[in-house]
Amino acid sequence: MDQTPKLRRGWTTGACATAACKAALTGMWGGTVPGAVTITLPKGETPTFAIVNPGAAAASVIKDAGDDPDVTHGAEVRVAVAPSQGGVVFRAGDGVGTVTKPGLPIAVGEPAINPVPRAMMDEVVAELASEFGRAPDVEITVSVVGGAALAAKTWNPRLGIAGGLSILGTTGIVRPFSCAAWIASIHRGIDVARADGLTHVAGCTGATSERVVQALHHLPDHAMLDMGDFAGGMLKYLRRHPVARVTVGGGIGKLTKLAQGAMDLHSGRSQVDFATLSDWTGQDLTGCNTALEAVTRVPELADIVAVRARSKVADMIDADIDVVVIDRAGTVLARDG
Incomplete structure (x- = not known):
C-alpha cells in the first residue's frame, strides 16, 4: 500500500x-x-x-x-x-x-x-x-x-x-510541484522573445550554464529561457513557434541524458545509462557513478555528448542549433554547432 x-x-x-x-x-x-x-x-x-x-x-x-x-x-x-x-x-x-x-x-x-x-x-x-x-x-x-x-x-x-x-x-x-507552471513560463519566454524580434534564444539547465551561454553569445536577458529539466517542453513549443537559432546549454550529466534521448532531465525521471556511454566510447564506463566521472576518464566523451545532444535537438526543431556542455565550475567541456 x-x-x-x-x-x-x-x-x-x-x-x-x-x-x-x-x-x-x-x-x-x-x-x-x-x-x-x-x-x-x-x-x-x-x-x-x-x-x-x-x-x-x-x-x-x-x-x-x-x-x-x-x-x-x-x-x-x-x-x-x-x-x-x-x-x-x-x-x-x-x-x-x-x-x-x-x-x-x-x-x-x-x-x-x-x-x-x-x-x-x-x-x-x-x-x-x-x-x-x-x-x-x-x-x-x-x-x-x-x-x-x-x-x-x-x-x-x-x-x-x-x-x-x-x-x-x-x-x-x-498543484504541488506542478511541471505545468514551469513549462508555461518557458512558453511565455519564447512568446516574448519572438514578439521582440529576437532570432536567437538559449535554453539552459541551470544558472551556471546560463551564465556561460549568455556570455558566449552576448545574448540579452529575454533571450534566455529557463529550460531547467524540461527540454521537451521547450523544444515542442519551439517546433510550433520557431526561432532561427537555438542554443542548448547544460552540465555534462543532464546533457548526457538529452544525448541519450531523454526529454525530461530530472534525476527522478531519467538516468544516465553508463552501458550506452561504454558503447559510444569503446571503453568500459559501467563502474562510473556520474557522467562527470565518465568524462574525466574519457575526455572525448564530452564531444560525443555534444554531437549526440545536438542531433536529438535537431530531431525536434528546424533551426540553427548549437550545444554547449559545461562542468560544475562552468568550464566549457565541449561545443557542437
Whole structure:
C-alpha cells in the first residue's frame, strides 16, 4: 500500500485576488467587509477564503500555496475597489507588475493581471452588482505586499513585467510541484522573445550554464529561457513557434541524458545509462557513478555528448542549433554547432 503522504493543494494569486475583490465590493456596496467569502473557480469548485485587513472598500487574502514551494506563499494579496467611469477597469497597485514587452496575453502598458483572473473578477462584479442593484462600473486595484521584491525571484523581469508580480492562474488551484507552471513560463519566454524580434534564444539547465551561454553569445536577458529539466517542453513549443537559432546549454550529466534521448532531465525521471556511454566510447564506463566521472576518464566523451545532444535537438526543431556542455565550475567541456 502506498504510504506517501498526499501533498496539499493551494490557491493561485488570481483566486486570492478574486476573493479579496468580492470582499472589497461587498464592503463598498453593502457597508461591511465579510470575514470570509466563497468564490467559484473556472472548473466549478467553490473554495472559501478568510479575509484579513478589511477597509471601507478594500480587503486582503493571505495566499496559501499548499505544499508547493511557491515564492508567493504567505504573501498578502490586497484589492481596493472604487467606482469607475464605465465598466471594469484594472489597476496595478504596489507589488503588481506592468507589462512592458509584447508577446504576453496582456497588452503592453496593462497591469500584469492575466485573462482568467480578470474574467473571475468580472464575474464577481456582475454577480454583486446584480445583488446590490448597482451598475457594474468598478475600478479594481490589485496589490501584493512586498511583491516587487518577490518578483525579482521570478521570471517576470526577463519577460518584461516591470515593478512586481503577475496575478496568475488558469484554474485557481496550485498543484504541488506542478511541471505545468514551469513549462508555461518557458512558453511565455519564447512568446516574448519572438514578439521582440529576437532570432536567437538559449535554453539552459541551470544558472551556471546560463551564465556561460549568455556570455558566449552576448545574448540579452529575454533571450534566455529557463529550460531547467524540461527540454521537451521547450523544444515542442519551439517546433510550433520557431526561432532561427537555438542554443542548448547544460552540465555534462543532464546533457548526457538529452544525448541519450531523454526529454525530461530530472534525476527522478531519467538516468544516465553508463552501458550506452561504454558503447559510444569503446571503453568500459559501467563502474562510473556520474557522467562527470565518465568524462574525466574519457575526455572525448564530452564531444560525443555534444554531437549526440545536438542531433536529438535537431530531431525536434528546424533551426540553427548549437550545444554547449559545461562542468560544475562552468568550464566549457565541449561545443557542437
